[in-house]
Amino acid sequence: MEKIEHFKIGDIVTLKSHPLFSAKPKKISEFSTQVPPLMLIKEVLFENEEKKIIFSDEIENAQIADLIKYNCVFFNANKSEFQEKTIYHTLLRSYLDLKYYREIGKDEKKKIELDEQLIPEVLKYEIVENYNYGEVIQFKTKKLEHRKSYAGSSEKITTVSNQTPDFVLSGVKNEAQVDLFYPKGKPKRILPKQLYKVMWFNHFQQKFSEYFLPKEFFVKNLEI
Template identity: 55%
Template sequence: MDLENKFGIGDIVTLKSHPLTQNHSSIKDLSLLVPPLMLVKEVYLEDYKNKKIFSEEIEKAQISDFIKYVCVYFCANTSKFEEKTLFESFLISHKELNFYRKDEVDENGKESISLIDEVTNYVSDFNYLYGKVVQFKTKKLEHRKSYEKKNNEELKKTSYQTPDFILSGIKKEPQEKLFYPNGNQRKITSEILYKVMWFNYVHQKFSEEYLPKKFFVEGLEI
């Protein structure tokens, strides 16, 4: 059996429980309850011959999955990147979310490209330049989220919006242990990592982190 991953490096994903999967574009839930939009950093494909995905006690009850992803998001409350490994069964693409967009019709009365399509068409293959200002690919989506309760104080308590970042380094990711002894794919990682810098207001210092180049796009209007 050949495993085929649904998502790749740099893809935007979130939990299937995200409220914008429902057929409306404004979030009814408290912001504290809304999961972040994340980017795929690594893909792991389990050894399906030795992986147990069904319960030994309850027939046909799935308890695990063959494919999992290391997902990254930026937490504004801590001003740092967070990682979480999640099974494919828990995730959906940002393409399945409903987003409101102010400029749905342009000045000529024609329907403009949807926000989802715009973000999907981002090009992350720009030339590296030390000191270039770049944006995390989820920035515009997180910024454009709309809540039904406009004066909701909870909005101030949690946020996954990101600052702009400055490119401060670049390196190659070692491509090691990518395959099992039988030749099957074991994991997928980024070949090139960019180091980005930002001001960490929580610790009142400048922080840096290496992340896949596909996580970033050149400065866009938000």
């Protein structure tokens, strides 16, 4: 299989249709519930090129799949739960290309400029490398989701549907590194090596929830 650059465990991605991939920074005109979430890569999956059919058998030269896909994770704030979805490489794009903006000036003189600080700030986040039971930590996408701005007075911060709460570390385990290669030695999947169990209050179900996720998903509490 030809070597293809792929995303890594813990990388932040989203669908190519995200409105902040626009040519210039602007407020989001779509409803907040229509904006695709920022997701983190949990697992990399390589298709066996000897078995995988990536083109339609009905329409000539119509691609319908990729040789690389990912198990992606995002937080659904409306249901207060993590959700996972397998998505092909070609459908995704790195958050590094998102264009956040800031408003300069007041009233009629107000103008929009590219915010060149947020993405570099997220790049410098300190991953929670060492497990510390009871530590308060944050999901890597929290500030990125919070800073999205919408056009129209009806769209307020409370409508942001993928912003996460802070989490408490409540457990840890190593991920079994099994079934990583095909019989001929070609890579089949890349798994995280260690998972953290995090706890939060699930307002939707009115209970405390817990979930295991790669440690690469979490950063130090930015408010401390």
